[in-house]
Amino acid sequence: MEIVDFRQLSSNTGDDLDIALVDGSVSRQDEVERLVRIRAGARILVALGSCACFGGVNRLKNACGLEHANRVVYGERPRDTMAVRSIRDVVPVDLEIPGCPVSKDEVERIVQHLVFDVPYSFPVYPVCLDCRQRLTACLMDRGRLCLGSVTRGGCDAPCPAGGLGCWGCRGPAADANLEQLVADASSRGFSGAEVAERLGLFGGFEGLR
Amino acid sequence: MSERRTVDVRHLARVEGHGDISVAVRDGRLEEARWQIVETPRFFEAMLAGAHYSTAAILASRICGICSISHCLAGLRATERAFGVAVPAVADRLRRLAKHGETLQSHVLHLFFLAAPDLLGLPSVIPLVDSRPDLVHLALRLKGLGNRLCDTIAGRTTHPVSLQVGGVAKVPAAAELRRLRSGLEAALGDLDEAAAFLASVELPDFERETEWVSLGGEDDYPFIGGRLVSSDGVSRDEDDYLAMTNEFLVEGDTSKRTRLSRDAFAVGPLARVNNSFELLHPEARRVAARFRLEPVCHRPFMAHGARLVEAVHCVCDAVRLVDEQLADGAGEAAAPVEPRAARGIGAVEAPRGILYHALEYDRDGRVVAADCVIPTTQNNGNIDRDLPELVARLAAAGADDRRLELLCSMLVRAYDPCISCAVH
Numbered sequence: 001m002e003i004v005d006f007r008q009l010s011s012n013t014g015d016d017l018d019i020a021l022v023d024g025s026v027s028r029q030d031e032v033e034r035l036v037r038i039r040a041g042a043r044i045l046v047a048l049g050s051c052a053c054f055g056g057v058n059r060l061k062n063a064c065g066l067e068h069a070n071r072v073v074y075g076e077r078p079r080d081t082m083a084v085r086s087i088r089d090v091v092p093v094d095l096e097i098p099g100c101p102v103s104k105d106e107v108e109r110i111v112q113h114l115v116f117d118v119p120y121s122f123p124v125y126p127v128c129l130d131c132r133q134r135l136t137a138c139l140m141d142r143g144r145l146c147l148g149s150v151t152r153g154g155c156d157a158p159c160p161a162g163g164l165g166c167w168g169c170r171g172p173a174a175d176a177n178l179e180q181l182v183a184d185a186s187s188r189g190f191s192g193a194e195v196a197e198r199l200g201l202f203g204g205f206e207g208l209r
Numbered sequence: 210m211s212e213r214r215t216v217d218v219r220h221l222a223r224v225e226g227h228g229d230i231s232v233a234v235r236d237g238r239l240e241e242a243r244w245q246i247v248e249t250p251r252f253f254e255a256m257l258a259g260a261h262y263s264t265a266a267i268l269a270s271r272i273c274g275i276c277s278i279s280h281c282l283a284g285l286r287a288t289e290r291a292f293g294v295a296v297p298a299v300a301d302r303l304r305r306l307a308k309h310g311e312t313l314q315s316h317v318l319h320l321f322f323l324a325a326p327d328l329l330g331l332p333s334v335i336p337l338v339d340s341r342p343d344l345v346h347l348a349l350r351l352k353g354l355g356n357r358l359c360d361t362i363a364g365r366t367t368h369p370v371s372l373q374v375g376g377v378a379k380v381p382a383a384a385e386l387r388r389l390r391s392g393l394e395a396a397l398g399d400l401d402e403a404a405a406f407l408a409s410v411e412l413p414d415f416e417r418e419t420e421w422v423s424l425g426g427e428d429d430y431p432f433i434g435g436r437l438v439s440s441d442g443v444s445r446d447e448d449d450y451l452a453m454t455n456e457f458l459v460e461g462d463t464s465k466r467t468r469l470s471r472d473a474f475a476v477g478p479l480a481r482v483n484n485s486f487e488l489l490h491p492e493a494r495r496v497a498a499r500f501r502l503e504p505v506c507h508r509p510f511m512a513h514g515a516r517l518v519e520a521v522h523c524v525c526d527a528v529r530l531v532d533e534q535l536a537d538g539a540g541e542a543a544a545p546v547e548p549r550a551a552r553g554i555g556a557v558e559a560p561r562g563i564l565y566h567a568l569e570y571d572r573d574g575r576v577v578a579a580d581c582v583i584p585t586t587q588n589n590g591n592i593d594r595d596l597p598e599l600v601a602r603l604a605a606a607g608a609d610d611r612r613l614e615l616l617c618s619m620l621v622r623a624y625d626p627c628i629s630c631a632v633h
Contacts, residue, residue, distance in 0.1 A: 003333075003335060006333075007220060007222045007223075008222070008223065008224070008225060009222075009223065009322065009323075009333055009334065009335075010222060010223070010326075010332055010333030010334075010335060011222040011223065011326075011332040011333060012332045012333060013222075027249055028249045030247075031249060056271075057256065057268060057271045058251060058256075060256040060268075061251075061252045061255065061256055064252070064255045064256060064258070068255065069252040069255035069256070070252070072252070072254055072255040072258070073250065073252050073254050073255060074250075074458065075458070077458055079250045079463050081249075081250060081252070100271065100368065101274065101365075101367040101368055158364055158365045158370060159364070159365075159370045161364065161370075162363070162364025162365065162369075162370030162371040162378060162379055163364070163370065163371050163373070163377075163378025163379045164267075164364070164370040164371070164373065164378060167267065197261075198264075201264065201267075201268070
């Protein structure tokens, strides 16, 4: 395996790529142009991380309104900015690896699958299974809001293990039952609005919440 | 006939984010040398408005993937100071340990993976895997230890989970702490080798008098909260951060700039070492002596030495904190939190320098307004001033284009800029 272009690590550059891993969301024209160029030179384009897959936390900017956001930060001298988009909103994407942050083990596994040309299937189970696996007591049962039951597993659930509920950074698990989540949360004193707000942080549940 | 030469670096490599260097030299004299931030602005200050206090630091940590613990801690401190929450001693100790883990992993990442290739005449660390496996493995061991420290204390290296408003949500078991301790002890040998490596390479000899800004410590080398000080003699309260930073916009650039007593100042490892040298662990001062690093040092390239000195300090101090925790780890790890309408400031020393978060809350504990002042934003103005001076000297000495490009790139890298942070 050869690392052809990785500006943060190396001064070498190149654009003939078997696999391109692209992180971050898109909100400027120069990024669109770079992305189109990368897509043209890459056999497989992978969106890496929740920003690349869903727009991530950056999507919150769209809800603020661009002019307002610009005024808050740059006052009367606004900078160029567009509504935040995910990579697949701009160019065709072959594979998406969500997570904020991504799981190192998962990225390594997926790159190995791509290199050996073996199809990769993401886990369909929710984060709850990761918690069972590592014997983490249920956060919801301890009175904390947690999105683990509707969020795609495979991350090893570091957040519940560290005493923080799941914030859904990996987006929905297969057949995510949001109604049940709202009912479970409500029986523990959390409102539907609280659940919806949390589902909105990383952008993976847009259109579902 | 007059001869005009230019150096144009678009999207400088081996730094985080997108920045350009443009240099023009005519007849051996400086015409122009510019550092420009072209990174996409991200608007976190606008996005933080409306966030509940339990979410604000989670969101703020997403400003950076390298120093997310610092962003989290600055946000937590701002929130806790707004609400008048006193963090319990156990939590304070564990937060310092997590901070040391972050500083160690970030400094090692910069020194070996981003800066060392220049010092060895290579485009990246990748060829070193074959030619100097000893060095690469040394770096990976030290980076791994920093990550493990963060994982054990904060629950994750990137985007911590256990650091929460009021304290920490998880206290590591004694067995985990003992494992960490043996790793920390073993690292001292690795750091000694790292110091030998850095002492064996030549750092460019460039000096420009600079105002150095950092937290000022009283008993401990400062990482979390305290007074704001500068090497020009300024000393202010943490709440006066605006008077310490004086942010302003520059045309055609997405990063702001800052100033204090002069037209620019610098923050980061060299600023901290310059301002708090006497508070460093004796082992760290011994390593500083190997590079003849003593305050006040005005050589920006000596930031590499300062990073190694701080890595030693963090490891030694982490051993002390682990021992303290093992001897006296009982007690509350989190204080109760009652939101109130108030504004709080949190200043922490991120790996790249002093970082401020200011959060104003309403009485329901929702953010009304947020302001973050980033280390790289503060350093960009100093890079603006260093570059022309460096180019003028190189041009007068007859440096060719390659050398101009290399040394300008190395100068910017010496500040370890995190440009995405700067345009948060």
